[in-house]
Amino acid sequence: MGKIIQCVPNFSEGQDQGTVDKIVEPLKNQEGFKLVGVEPDKDYNRTVVTLLGDGEAMLEPLLKFVEKARDLIDMNKQSGEHPRMGAVDVIPFIPIREATMEDCARLANSLGKRIAEKLAIPIFLYAEAAQTPKRKRLPAIRKGEFEGMKDKIQEETWAPDFGKPAIHPTAGATAVGARLPLIAYNIDLETDDLDIAKKIARAIRGSSGGFKHVQAGPVYLDERGHVQVTMNILNYKQNPIYRIIETVKMEAARYHVNVPSSEIVGLVPQDAVERSLKYYFAVENKPYSDGTPLEVMTKYARTHLLFRDFDVLKIIEANIDIP
Amino acid sequence: MGKIIQCVPNFSEGQDQGTVDKIVEPLKNQEGFKLVGVEPDKDYNRTVVTLLGDGEAMLEPLLKFVEKARDLIDMNKQSGEHPRMGAVDVIPFIPIREATMEDCARLANSLGKRIAEKLAIPIFLYAEAAQTPKRKRLPAIRKGEFEGMKDKIQEETWAPDFGKPAIHPTAGATAVGARLPLIAYNIDLETDDLDIAKKIARAIRGSSGGFKHVQAGPVYLDERGHVQVTMNILNYKQNPIYRIIETVKMEAARYHVNVPSSEIVGLVPQDAVERSLKYYFAVENKPYSDGTPLEVMTKYARTHLLFRDFDVLKIIEANIDIP
Numbered sequence: 001m002g003k004i005i006q007c008v009p010n011f012s013e014g015q016d017q018g019t020v021d022k023i024v025e026p027l028k029n030q031e032g033f034k035l036v037g038v039e040p041d042k043d044y045n046r047t048v049v050t051l052l053g054d055g056e057a058m059l060e061p062l063l064k065f066v067e068k069a070r071d072l073i074d075m076n077k078q079s080g081e082h083p084r085m086g087a088v089d090v091i092p093f094i095p096i097r098e099a100t101m102e103d104c105a106r107l108a109n110s111l112g113k114r115i116a117e118k119l120a121i122p123i124f125l126y127a128e129a130a131q132t133p134k135r136k137r138l139p140a141i142r143k144g145e146f147e148g149m150k151d152k153i154q155e156e157t158w159a160p161d162f163g164k165p166a167i168h169p170t171a172g173a174t175a176v177g178a179r180l181p182l183i184a185y186n187i188d189l190e191t192d193d194l195d196i197a198k199k200i201a202r203a204i205r206g207s208s209g210g211f212k213h214v215q216a217g218p219v220y221l222d223e224r225g226h227v228q229v230t231m232n233i234l235n236y237k238q239n240p241i242y243r244i245i246e247t248v249k250m251e252a253a254r255y256h257v258n259v260p261s262s263e264i265v266g267l268v269p270q271d272a273v274e275r276s277l278k279y280y281f282a283v284e285n286k287p288y289s290d291g292t293p294l295e296v297m298t299k300y301a302r303t304h305l306l307f308r309d310f311d312v313l314k315i316i317e318a319n320i321d322i323p
Numbered sequence: 324m325g326k327i328i329q330c331v332p333n334f335s336e337g338q339d340q341g342t343v344d345k346i347v348e349p350l351k352n353q354e355g356f357k358l359v360g361v362e363p364d365k366d367y368n369r370t371v372v373t374l375l376g377d378g379e380a381m382l383e384p385l386l387k388f389v390e391k392a393r394d395l396i397d398m399n400k401q402s403g404e405h406p407r408m409g410a411v412d413v414i415p416f417i418p419i420r421e422a423t424m425e426d427c428a429r430l431a432n433s434l435g436k437r438i439a440e441k442l443a444i445p446i447f448l449y450a451e452a453a454q455t456p457k458r459k460r461l462p463a464i465r466k467g468e469f470e471g472m473k474d475k476i477q478e479e480t481w482a483p484d485f486g487k488p489a490i491h492p493t494a495g496a497t498a499v500g501a502r503l504p505l506i507a508y509n510i511d512l513e514t515d516d517l518d519i520a521k522k523i524a525r526a527i528r529g530s531s532g533g534f535k536h537v538q539a540g541p542v543y544l545d546e547r548g549h550v551q552v553t554m555n556i557l558n559y560k561q562n563p564i565y566r567i568i569e570t571v572k573m574e575a576a577r578y579h580v581n582v583p584s585s586e587i588v589g590l591v592p593q594d595a596v597e598r599s600l601k602y603y604f605a606v607e608n609k610p611y612s613d614g615t616p617l618e619v620m621t622k623y624a625r626t627h628l629l630f631r632d633f634d635v636l637k638i639i640e641a642n643i644d645i646p
Contacts, residue, residue: 209561238532
């Protein structure tokens, strides 16, 4: 088995299952890669898609997928809890096995160019594919969101990397990039007080003095009726999951708020789960075997890390056929 | 009452009480400021002195204090757990009330110049008094310590800010600077395994992904027979004491190591203690009154923050006569 690349497109529809199905259709049953995850979120009104396999093989199907999203989503009418600037909001390529960041940046360039030329959607290259330091961080590019992008993209410093300096009238703009694997992780709080989630997010995130590789914010989940701290963990080795959820529990204790569960959005590396399980096993003075099967690990993660809606296929390695 | 400045000279003798007494003698019973703390540490072989009051009034007595240390300490023979480069290792000025950082930088310049001229000890200006970004961080200046400074100071980039590019043969070199108040804080671990302290320090400190404003390292206390995580907290508002000690307890749990106590070296702002006490009171669902007297607060801090050897005069505000 050769290079394995992960691609995690996010698009701005998470409520209408029929539309979600139509948009991801071009990514199903393709040669060279697998569609391993489609996770719509009603509150975010956003769907996270996960592909694994040969990056080159993903390009044409991705182009058709973006075309579907462009034709089926009207950003003028779309709203949800998650910040967004386009029908397909962001498409990162991630090196998983034997692939390099350069491979991924090349894929981002290639896909970005085709989207701009064939679908008339302006493209920003971000993260490791960024052409300027200002475009490294997605939040900086996306600031102002779809509504603000109309004017922003006409400013000289915000001219897109591919395409004309004008948003697509219904599909907005898309960021395409290359980055290391990150963990999209949300911790549920048993309260509807958004202010508590805000204070806890501030305690843990790097930008306000917390854990360096954690980007976190508060969100209210209308559908579920509670708040959560939503985050990206950019380096799970230095900022392991257990330390983050334990710190969130510590902070929640002062508000007498329970932390009943947490969730991984998209996939998580086996190593990230195992590192954290080893913490709990050590605390409980139980041996943890390095050969623990992924299925068993999944069960442990539900118990110790409080992962809800978590099955074995959420672990990256479970989706790779080992020859 | 006018400007209040804090000055916290550290000198490299913490074992011979007679010598410590002689060195601090010139700082006792002076007009315009108070000697509020003298804390020798046998394992560190270092004493932390705390002065509070009018900064200008401190200058002449400080000069005499440095002279005593120069004459009574021979760095060629000195050794201890704490990194050091001079008989008087570092002298920071800190704005406490109505004083500015500029006031403190001016005092640092004035004192540094006099020490170099009158006592033939080369001076590095550091932190907010630094003349180049490379000299902002004390550890960068001190790297190589007394033993390495002999050669280092002759390099062009490490020429001292005052004095000749040569160490004093027995007193080494001294850093003089201006900075915001920081909290020197140590957390005791009930083990003699330095590796555990090292791992925990790595988990909490900013430089390896932990709390941004925490600088931490491991140390073995021979005298006491256990290890500790020794740290500076550079911003207690973003990185409050309770969050740090609770995280240390969380990490220590995996090694089944108890955290029996912690200690403040030098002084701590009232606000820093109160912020953390409020956390524990909230967790326990007890009201905390903002008018709590300093004496009572001191008792609470011993119970909740596990401060050992802590009395009311360790709180900065208890040393200032409020008119």
